[in-house]
Amino acid sequence: MVPVSALKTKAASPQRAEWIDTIIKGDCVAALEALPDHSVDAIFADPPYNLQLGGVLHRPDQSKVDAVDDEWDRFASFEAYDAFTTAWLLACRRVLKPSGTIWVIGSYHNIFRVGAKMQDLGFWILNDIVWRKTNPMPNFKGRRFQNAHETMIWASPDADARGYTFNYDAMKAANDDVQMRSDWLFPICSGGERLKGEDGKKVHPTQKPEALLSRIILSSTKPGDVVLDPFLGSGTTAAVAKRLGRHFVGVEREQDYIDAASARIAEVEPLPDDMLAPTPSKKSLPRVAFLSLIESGLLSAGDRLTSPKGDLAAHVRADGTLASGADSGSIHRLGARIQGAEACNGWTFWHYEEGGERYPIDRLRGRIRAAMAST
Amino acid sequence: MVPVSALKTKAASPQRAEWIDTIIKGDCVAALEALPDHSVDAIFADPPYNLQLGGVLHRPDQSKVDAVDDEWDRFASFEAYDAFTTAWLLACRRVLKPSGTIWVIGSYHNIFRVGAKMQDLGFWILNDIVWRKTNPMPNFKGRRFQNAHETMIWASPDADARGYTFNYDAMKAANDDVQMRSDWLFPICSGGERLKGEDGKKVHPTQKPEALLSRIILSSTKPGDVVLDPFLGSGTTAAVAKRLGRHFVGVEREQDYIDAASARIAEVEPLPDDMLAPTPSKKSLPRVAFLSLIESGLLSAGDRLTSPKGDLAAHVRADGTLASGADSGSIHRLGARIQGAEACNGWTFWHYEEGGERYPIDRLRGRIRAAMAST
DNA sequence: AAAACTCGTGAATCCCCTG
């Protein structure tokens, strides 16, 4: 374990476990034994791709392509790779909270095997996300399509998992107010962001762009969460987590990578809290009872409410229910029944009249909430 | 076997086998026994996805989503699905020429299992191709990213396969003279192309767009080649193959689909030889997420944006929203609220400062688009 | 006649808290 105090994020608290905000040196499976069950909120895993590259690849100008041929990317067989995959996935699932989620990135060389194994082990896939590269390496031989993307799998630890974090509203607001899609566009990591050694050579062959990790962390974690990267490499996950006010824990086998990542993380300045506050979702707004509208005088018993078009009507009763003929119930239940629907959001369905205009009663709820906020 | 003479393509030759340009009725594995070894040049397979859907899903307007719940998409377990996959993949490989290639399409529900099984059986993956949908169904409950793509695997029957067809230059010419990438953009099949029954309902729940098959066939087959579709369904593969001067053979279990596909194929007029050119697609300006400006470093969390005159201000937050005092939201929503307006185009309203001058953030969006276009 | 508006729909693994 490498407790680098400079790595600590500002969100640190005294009672925090000692492995938080550190890089653990060692093999992924063995190193994760240092963590208790269900202790991390999210995992980003960038496992070896098992590229199975043949000979040396040359560009048209005869220059040599610097392929990933490191020892850690070589496996004897698909079976060996599958056994490796099973081992680290199980270790990850043990330390992942039931409400947590895991991201795994890969290419066509390995992602199908990893995805199938995840399903076999009971992980429940939430999305597969495509990272479209703005600047992928060309196919030099002209024998295939340009391999211009990588695939990520986002999954919960089991099919029944509830309550995982997905910052839907933040993603939508950040995407021109339409839902964020499963295809993301980012440049590959290059330029100043790419870690280089003193020899000017890249420190790690597959350093991921911070933008990619940023979207992952912003979408599926909350400030203060702990993000695990079992194959930390150059430390992108940890650096971005720290910047975004999350805790991290990384596992890495090679000292060179640990050194580079530690230095990188230490330089990261967390963003101020008010830049990280989660975008409020409607679900997170304070609950307002319909009865409060009557109690505060915004509506009165006997008032007439209608459907949006005004063709269906009901009357407000003193106890906060609605009545229509012999039928009565909550704003939601009566709204559903009166339309013959299975469900209904009474706040947006029922309308009141003011100055000749119809408005949803949600407008009145807004006034209550505004009054609550100002006190 | 259903020898529909009207289906014959113009490239027909007298010594052709009788199963060419026909639809064979029956289970995929059994039906393929009618074909000799190594007799087809390419395969497009759209197997059941094994969606494993739960209950009924409603849209926000309470309408029901017409889910794929057909009998043919139900499997007892992953093991049953894997056995099915193995069987049809082996049958396909037997009839595929050594120089041929196979395409398989799927979603995250099944594509990882299929891909892993293909590798296990010795198929050699050449590319995975992402079909990005211009108009995918939204995620109605806001619990995941919008599932906006499907994945195709393009593979040769074994690792040593040589001489497979890839029309590199045609693809490049069709793509503004840069290499065709592994991510393709097409609308889903709708409008006049979608086969409808007399009741006005869709004939097949998962009809694929002709544009998709067109690119597949144009990229990896030659005129006169034989294209097999072991799950023919509504017949898109056969119809496109015939139009493009290729032969086809389809396998399908259900008579209703066979009838619809036969009628559809009969109506297809093969293109004249000199017209068999790929269709270039001009795309409109790509959507850029405001978050991309932060992710790409053009803006940073905490940066100050102002109204055109500089009298109103907000701060950029890490998740791609803006904050002004206690208020926050997308660039559009906050822009509207801060002006007291109903709507606002945040791209032209919000300005940043550079060298003492104010510029709309639309200028930064332009830079992102320029970077995208240059790749 | 043209524009605006409404309505339907697509391979979907789609809620969460309280009693």
Added chain:
DNA sequence: GCAGGGGATTCACGAGTTT
């Protein structure tokens, strides 16, 4: 653990209708 109920949730098109 289960049942009940509050109440949150959609994008791009094509087709048809109204203004």
